[in-house]
Amino acid sequence: MGQHPIRPTTVGGTIQTTHGGAARRPGRLRPVGLLAVAASTLLTAACGTVASGTTPSPEVTATLPLPGPGEGSASPRGAAPGAAEPDPQPSDAPPLAGRVVVIDPGHNGGNAEAPEEINRQVPSGPGEKACDTVGAETADGYPEHEFTWDLSTRIRDRLEAEGVTVVLTRDDNEGVGPCVNERAEIGNEAGADAAISIHADGSTPGGSGFHVIAPGVVDGYTDDIAEPSMDLAADVRDEFHERSDQPYADYVADDAIDVRTDLGGLNLSDVPKVFLEVGNMRNATDARNLKDEEWRAGAANAVAAGLTRYLARG
Template sequence: MLCLSLATGCAGSLPEGARPNPEGTADLPLPTPGAGETAAGDNAAPPRPQLPLSGATVVVDPGHNGGNAEAASEINKQVPAGPEKKACDTVGASTGDGYPEHEFNWDLSLRVRDRLAAEGATVVLTRPDNKGVGPCVNERAQIGNDAEADVAISIHADGGPASGRGFHVIAPGEVAGYTEPILEPSRILAEDLRDEFVEVQPHADYLADEGLDFRTDLGGLNMSTVPKVFLEVGNMRNSTDAANLTDPDWRDEAAEAITAGLSRYLLRD
C-alpha cells in the first residue's frame, strides 16, 4: 500500500482473502470441486503487476512558502547550512505580473508527486501546503535524510536577468565533511534530469555550463545525506519563461520531464 505522507507510514491490514475467526471454532472442510466446478481460489483476482518505481522513496521539496513574506524574523534566523550558517529561508522570486515562485513551486511539485506515485514511488513532500512558513533549509534536507530517500529534488524558479532564459540543475559541490558521500550520485542525478528536461526548456543562457551548476553554498544540499539536486525550472523575470511558468499545460509537460529524469536515475542498473 502506497503512503504519501509527511508523517508516519501506513497502517497494516489483513492479507487479501484472509478471514478472521473471532469465535475460535474450526472451519468446516470445503467440498472438492466436481467436474465443471471451479475452486474458490481460482476466481481470485490476479496479483497486481509491480509498478516501475515500487519500493523507491522520493522527496520533493517545493521551494519557499506562501507565508514567508509575513514572517521576516522567522525566515531570517540563522540555521546550520554546512560549515557556516545561513538564513532559514527566503521569500522567492516572482514574474513581472506578480505570480510568486512559491505558488509555482507548490503547483509543479504536486504534479510531479502525482506522476511519481502513479509509477509506484513513495513520495514525501517537505511542506503540506502553500500557506505556512519555511521549513528552514536544514529542515528540508533533514526530511529527506529521515526518509532515507533514494533521491531528493528541490523545485524552484530563478530570478535572473530579464534578458536571460532557460533552466539549470544545481548539484552539490565538494564541501569537506558534508557532501563527499553524495557528490557522485547527485552528479548523475543532475545529468539525468538535465537530459530529460531539455526536451521542454533550453539550458539557461545566463549561467551554468550546459544546464549544470555545482554549488557549495546551499544548505539544502550541504546538509543532505541522500542524493539531491535543485532544479531551477526557468527564469521568472524573463517574459518567455514567465509565459511558460504561468501556463498549466506547460507545467504538465515540465512535470512529465521531471518524472522522466527522476525515473531514469532510479531505474539505472
C-alpha cells in the same frame, strides 16, 4: 505561525517504513520468488514420488512447509501441476514500488509575512544561512512559491502513478518555511533514493532557460552524495531538456548544470539531491511558460521522467 510545518506529506507509505526502502525493492524480493519456485519444484517431485507408490521421505515432507512464510502472493497458477516454470513477473507491484523520492517545493506562501522566522540563521553546512527566503516572482506578480507548489504536486502525482513513494517537504502553500536545513533533514529521514528542490530563478530579464544545481564536494558534508547527485543532475537535465523544450540557461551554469557548495539544502543532505531552477521568472518568455498550466503539466512529466531515469540506475 510559530511552528514550521515540517511534517511531510506521505502518500503510499509511511516515513518509518521508507528507511527500509532498499530492502523492499523488487530486486530484493526475487529470492523469495525463487524460493517459491524451488519449493514448488520439490512439491512436484514429492507428488511424483507418491504416485510411484513409495513412501515420501521425511526430508521431502520437511521441505513442504517452506513456501509458507513470505510466499503470500504465490498464485494458484504457481501451485498448479506443471506450473513450476519460473514466473518472469513474480509480483504485480509497479516497477518503482518501494522507491522513495522527496520533492521540496521551494519557499512558502507565508514567508513574506514572517520575516523574523525566515531571516533567522540556521546551519547550512560549515556555515549558517537564513532559514528561507520569500522567493522570486514574475513581473506581473506570479510568485515562485506558488509555481513550485503547483509543479511539485504535479510531479508527485506522476511519480505515484508509477508506484514511487513521494514525500513533500511542506503540506501546502500557506505556511512558513521549513528552513533549508529542515528541508534537507526531511529527505534524510525519509531515506530517499533521490531528492529534488524545485525553484524558479529571479535573475535579470535578459537571461532565460533552466539549470540544475548539483552539490560540490564539501568535506564532511557532501563527500558521500556528490557523485550520485551528479548522476541525478544529468538525468534530470537530459530528460527535462528533451521533453519540455526548455533551453539550457544562457546566463548561468555550464550545459545547464551548476555545481555549488553554498546551499544548505544540498550541503546537509545525506541522500542524492539536486535543485532544479526551471526558468527565470524575470524573463518574459520563461515567465509566460511558468504561468501556463498546460506547460507546467508537461514540465512535471519531464521532471518525473528524469527522476525515474535516475531510479532505474539501481
